[in-house]
Amino acid sequence: MDTATDTPLHALQPTLEQLRAAWQQRKPDYGQRRDDLLRLRAALKRRLDEMARTIAADFGHRSLDESRIADGMTALNEIDHLLRHLRRWMKPRRVGVGWRFLPARAQVRPVPLGVVGVIAPWNYPVNLALIPLATAIAAGNHVYLKPSEHTPRTSAFLRDLLAEVFPADRVAVATGGADVGATFAGLPFDHLVFTGSTAVGRKVMAAAAPHLTPLTLELGGKSPVLLCDDYPVERAAARIATGKWFNCGQTCIAPDYVLLPAGKRDAFVAALRREVQARYGADLGNRDDYTRIVNDGQYARLQGYLDDARARGIEAVTLAGSADPAQRLLPPTVLLDPGDDAKVMQDEIFGPLLPLKTYATLDEAIAYINAHERPLALYPFSHDRAVVERILRDTVAGGVSVNDTLFHFAIPDLPFGGVGASGMGAYHSRAGFDALSKLLPVLWQARRTGGDLLKPPYSKAQWLLDLIVR
Incomplete structure (x- = not known):
């Protein structure tokens, strides 16, 4: 302007x-x-x-x-x-x-x-x-x-x-x-x-x-998805893709990273790839529905996360298309098991990069969430009500969508806010x-009230004191 x-x-x-x-x-x-x-x-x-x-x-x-x-x-x-x-x-x-x-x-x-x-x-x-x-x-x-x-x-x-x-x-x-x-x-x-x-x-x-x-x-912060072993990978990929790549990930409650069982990682990546290509095709530059990064500074920041990840030997998997700096086009990309020392795991991502971190037990996943600052959103995926209740009991977040992403923001009667x-x-x-x-x-006081009697000498209203202090 x-x-x-x-x-x-x-x-x-x-x-x-x-x-x-x-x-x-x-x-x-x-x-x-x-x-x-x-x-x-x-x-x-x-x-x-x-x-x-x-x-x-x-x-x-x-x-x-x-x-x-x-x-x-x-x-x-x-x-x-x-x-x-x-x-x-x-x-x-x-x-x-x-x-x-x-x-x-x-x-x-x-x-x-x-x-x-x-x-x-x-x-x-x-x-x-x-x-x-x-x-x-x-x-x-x-x-x-x-x-x-x-x-x-x-x-x-x-x-x-x-x-x-x-x-x-x-x-x-x-x-x-x-x-x-x-x-x-x-x-x-x-x-x-x-x-x-x-x-x-x-x-x-x-x-x-x-x-x-x-x-x-x-x-903002790093809002996690906790994908549990019982939840279908294809459905999870579809709903997480919506939350992550809507507005090209430039959403304060976008899934920032996914915690998932180690045995499901490859199937989940494949499901994400199918989902992304069904939505956007192979040529992102010609897709009206794929949003660009808002400015050069944000694009450089996100590219810096990718450069840092690759320098650390972290595998980055592009799900569709390729980057085009002239358009500020950054494709949907997952990063496999980055450590906490990677820049992509230190800041809120606010873009189309999605780290996947595997876990061995639910205890391990919950402990990982609790070891970090409290997120604006949390996304547990499980059909086991007891498992979901345990996650809700043992973590604290600004808001939660169970078995989906983002939509709690749009429900008018749900308050929207963070914590910590x-x-x-x-x-x-x-x-x-x-x-x-x-x-x-x-407070609207009545014309006559027992409070009028509560004044020295209190001995005159001892019966009233005995009544109210019991």
Whole structure:
């Protein structure tokens, strides 16, 4: 994007102040929230084809259908869910007080926070911008969005789309590079949602700390597949291929590596090869459905993993096609039994490379997962319910799809979030609505209450003390 269109650093704070002043003057009621969401949905639906073409231009080539699914459908689905439940979620929630405090009554009231900041990534630049934005709007907040500088055309699309839907003092968009992002993260928001890498997440957390800004951090990490001995290899290959090579692996919850029984490795590689070639054919450069790596820096990083693996004697098996640096085309590739010293096993891959690590026992596989940082997603494959329950009991992850990949993200009522190095907090559906609200506890005291008797000299109410302290 031309830097002339970037948001000046000195304009960030005044824009935040404008958003907050407008919010304080007129906090959004149910009617406004619903109307905002309806208009956002209509505008996005009308411009879905333009959205897909714009994202493809940023990537050099991206499957238009994958953009319609991952950036269009998911955002529309979330907005529909918010609209369906908004009135009920906004209502005060009655809670019990316990017999000792009767006849008082209590409730929790979801109240808006103020201005929510959203820092969105490049891999799903519309989905991961609009879902937290729509959730913040549903919760009654104003929003300041910072889309990724790595997808500048999509950032401009979002800026124009949101200007069409919202007044400038309700939703604003800041565009620009790392300097804008760093300053943006340090603004005194009432809540900040960041989606991106763990390394950048640490910087965002440090920038937010002086203001004690509450954070939702959706990070990444190495999300494992644990393929158990009883699960059919062909079906596993098909479902893992979808999760891994959708968007060319540029997905925060893509399977990062596969743990599988040693005796199944060769059959699994063969099944993956058949699956990939059935989907994309032998010539990836002529396949509309195979997405490219987003920029030269990401391509070089991924090629560096391959170069490092080959230098270490790790076998890399290309499943279809061949690399084309001019197109930033990197083919689906598996790496056989890399050690933890290999670069591909040290960082989140975020690309079409899939390490396969064999294990002898389930205990060994679980121990391997637990010896590393807690992942954003975990994918156990087994038809044995006891085995799956054991994996769920003995590991901790941000989210789980059993016998599939990715799809837990798309279920509106499942909160989406990480744990430890893969993030903190969660959003989607009511979890997001609650995270971007202040759940205000309110106690309504009765006209007459036993509490009026609890004062010195306590001897006068000894019978009441004996009653409640038992």
